[in-house]
Amino acid sequence: MGSKPVIDGTAETWAPAVGEHLNWIRDVLKGPALPARRRDELWSDLRTVQRRADDPELRIAVFGEASSGKSTLLNAILRRRLLPSSALVTTTLTTALRYHDGSEGLRLRTADETELSWPSAAFGDWADGAHILSADSLEAALEQVLTTDLALLVRDLEVRSPVRLLGDGVAILDTPGFSVTDPGHRELAEAAVGLADLAVVVVPAVAPMSMTLTDFLTGPLRNHLDRCVFVITKIDLIDEDERCGTIEFVGDRLRAMGIADPLLLPCAPGKALEEIGGSADGVRTAAEHRGHLSDFRTVERRLLRLAMERRESAIAATVLTLLSRLLAAVEESADAQRAEYHCAERALAALSLPDFTGFLDTWARRALDKVNAGAEYAATSTAARSERSELDDKVVAAVAGDKIDDIREAASEVSRIVRLHLRQEAERPACAAAGRASELLAAEAEDLARDFATQYGTLAGLAGESPSAPMVPVTDLELPGMELSGIDEALTAVGAELTSVDNWRTGGGAAAGAVIGSMIAPGIGTVIGGALGAFVGKRGRDTARTQFLQKARPLIAAAHSEVTALRSASLQLISQGVGDSVAAVQQKYKAEFGDEIVRLSLANERRRAALVFDITAAEQTAADARHRREQVAVLRRGTSVPL
Structure with missing residues (x-):
């Protein structure tokens, strides 16, 4: 159809052109250049044009x-x-x-x-x-x-x-x-x-x-x-x-x-x-x-x-008008398909999941910051509820009244109170921190699973595969147990240093108190019992109690400082455990899905190349339909002879 056609009112002049256009449309409908959802409609329109072209009946409509x-x-x-x-x-x-x-x-x-x-x-x-x-x-x-x-x-x-x-x-x-x-x-x-x-x-x-x-x-x-x-x-x-x-x-x-x-x-x-x-x-x-x-x-x-x-030219005008509409629909559909291909190609180009390691590293940094901050806040909030005055009140009560008369019993009770209180003071924040860290780490692992499933599904879908989410690996998120056995040893060391001071060496009373204290509680009992045993004597209760507390409080303060340091060490262990768990999650994802991500990434590269081809084909189809519509318009003008 390179030359301008001429219509003389007979079917022989326009029917071959119509047939050639219809054959081209059939070939287009069999290919991938048009959206599948439109093909049935266009096939129906094509059959309508074909039936009209094959029907010699003249139709006169009255309006x-x-x-x-x-x-x-x-x-x-x-x-x-x-x-x-x-x-x-x-x-x-x-x-x-x-x-x-x-x-x-x-x-x-x-x-x-x-x-x-x-x-x-x-x-x-x-x-x-x-x-x-x-x-x-x-x-x-x-x-x-x-x-x-x-x-x-x-x-x-x-x-x-x-x-x-x-x-x-x-x-x-x-x-x-x-x-x-x-x-x-x-x-x-x-x-x-x-x-x-x-x-x-x-x-x-x-x-x-x-x-x-x-x-x-x-x-x-x-x-x-x-x-x-x-x-x-x-x-x-x-x-x-x-x-x-x-x-x-x-x-x-x-x-x-x-x-x-x-x-x-x-x-x-x-x-x-x-x-x-x-x-x-x-x-x-x-x-x-x-x-x-x-x-x-x-x-x-x-x-x-x-x-x-006007029979032939009128029928030709109808057929050519229907054909022009069909070609316009083909052009519109091809343009729509090209736009969809472009959108898919841009989505593929913008997808970041093929950088799988970067995706996991970003999650790891976010998880570590969030979990460690939450654990530290939980420890601080719990420790703030443990007042130093509470322990002092318990110690004073242990030597109140005539309890100071039995210095061995008083020393034993003070040793027990200090040990339990300071151990609890170490355990409670550490337990709170560990519990909160476990909760936050589990939540972050779930977020990772959801994000990965979404990204994986997008990647799989764009690669032309089923976008169903993969089975996310189950990861052990338990943190290592807290190590608090060093508290007693630390307190013993502090007590030993303090008992070397001359004013604690008061003779047999100190030795007897130390023996009794060591029987009651290792470490803390030995130090406190030895120190307080030096006060056994005939002095008055108030004086004895005052001197007892003056000697005991610095020791308790020193022990408290040591426990605080040990608590910080426990939090460091928790943080280390969080880091190990996060690393384990990363490693498991890499082991489970590393190869699959590589495969999908390669599939997407192939898909992108195919999309470029499809975009070119759709653009060519739209251009061809436009050109053919112009040819049909020339044919249609040839049927417009005076009535």
């Missing part, structure tokens, strides 16, 4: 507003009052009128794809099922279908008539009035535009070129104005001296719309029907050739000649 005289015009062509008037019609049906030799009847297809005909028993049963009385004439059957609830059940309707209408192989499409309030009427009239090879537009002389009609001509019919004939009806209802002015007014308005030489056919179909008298035997007197009937016959002959002369 008009309600009460424009459209039904009366068609009844005059049928030579009988067969179609109900617009005032009665409530259906949104396009009715096809076709010639049928020797008999008349109806054929219809219901919404559930059931095909029926009148007259038949099946039609009677169907009408009875809707509580409609049986019809004994074509007029009655047609009125039932068009003006009752039966219309809601009908999808297609055909009227067969023994009247030759406008020639052999011609179907007249009676469309619903497009000015009624029901939007379904206008939608069906607009849909009929695409089926019309020629369009007869009814313009009532009593209300010519209304805004509704103008909107329809410049809207749905704007690309079909070269195939429109304008029949001015009800010419008998205006004065004779106004008729020429009315016709001239209609012509001027149409020329203003871009129709250089509109074909205007004035007539009075209603009067023509009256002159026919409803006779169906085909015998006419000379009177039928006079007056309005004669004028109407002139209009009929003009329409018949037009149908014969």
Whole structure:
């Protein structure tokens, strides 16, 4: 199709071009250049174009507003009052009128794809099922279908008539009035535009070129104005001296719309029907050739000649218009597919998961910071609740009153109190820190599992595989047990250093106290017992108690400082355990999924390369469809010859 085609009105000039375009579209639909969800629709559209190209029937659609005289015009062509008037019609049906030799009847297809005909028993049963009385004439059957609830059940309707209408192989499409309030009427009239090879537009002389009609001509019919004939009806209802002015007014308005030489056919179909008298035997007197009937016959002959002369070019125009729409849909679909490919390609390029180690390292840094901070806060909050004064109050109570008289018992009790209190003071913050660290570490591991599943699913999906999340490995998140056995040894060392001071060496009392203390509690008992045993003597209780506390408190303070240091060491062990667990999680993910991520990354690289190819193919398809549409437009302009 490199040279400009020429249309001369015969199918031989346009049918091969249409066939070549349709074959190209078939090849496109079989390839990957279009979205799969659109292919079924486009296949259906292609079959519609093919059927129309193979069908030699000429379709003349009649359009008009309600009460424009459209039904009366068609009844005059049928030579009988067969179609109900617009005032009665409530259906949104396009009715096809076709010639049928020797008999008349109806054929219809219901919404559930059931095909029926009148007259038949099946039609009677169907009408009875809707509580409609049986019809004994074509007029009655047609009125039932068009003006009752039966219309809601009908999808297609055909009227067969023994009247030759406008020639052999011609179907007249009676469309619903497009000015009624029901939007379904206008939608069906607009849909009929695409089926019309020629369009007869009814313009009532009593209300010519209304805004509704103008909107329809410049809207749905704007690309079909070269195939429109304008029949001015009800010419008998205006004065004779106004008729020429009315016709001239209609012509001027149409020329203003871009129709250089509109074909205007004035007539009075209603009067023509009256002159026919409803006779169906085909015998006419000379009177039928006079007056309005004669004028109407002139209009009929003009329409018949037009149908014969423009048959091929009109059908070609319809086929080429449908083909142009199909090519536009192919172009739009290819552009949409190209946009989708571009989006997928950008998503692949932006995906960071192939840097698997970086992904895990980022998580590890975040997890360590969050877990360690939470553990430290838990330890600090717990330690703050352990008041130093609480221990001092317990020590004072242990030597209160006459308890100081039995210095051995008092020393033993003080040793026990100090050991338990300081050990608890070391254990509680460490336990709180360990517990909080375990909770936070488990939560971070779950977050990692979710993030990894999402990223993995995205990566797998973009690679063209199932985006289901992988099984996340179960990781042991238990932290190492706390080591607090060094507390007693540390306290013993502190006590030993303090007992070397001269003022603690007071003789046998100190030795006896040390022996007793070592029996009660290792470490703490030895030091405190030895120190306090030096006070055994005859001095007064208050003096003994005061001296006892003066010597005991520095020792307790030193032990407390040592326990605080040991607690910090325990937190360091917890932090080390957190680091080990985080490293274990990283290692397990790498072991479980490292190879899989590499495989998917390579698959994505291949997918990206394929997408680049698909993008190029979709762009080429869209460009080809655009070029072909331009070629079809040239063909279509070749069919636009004057009416």
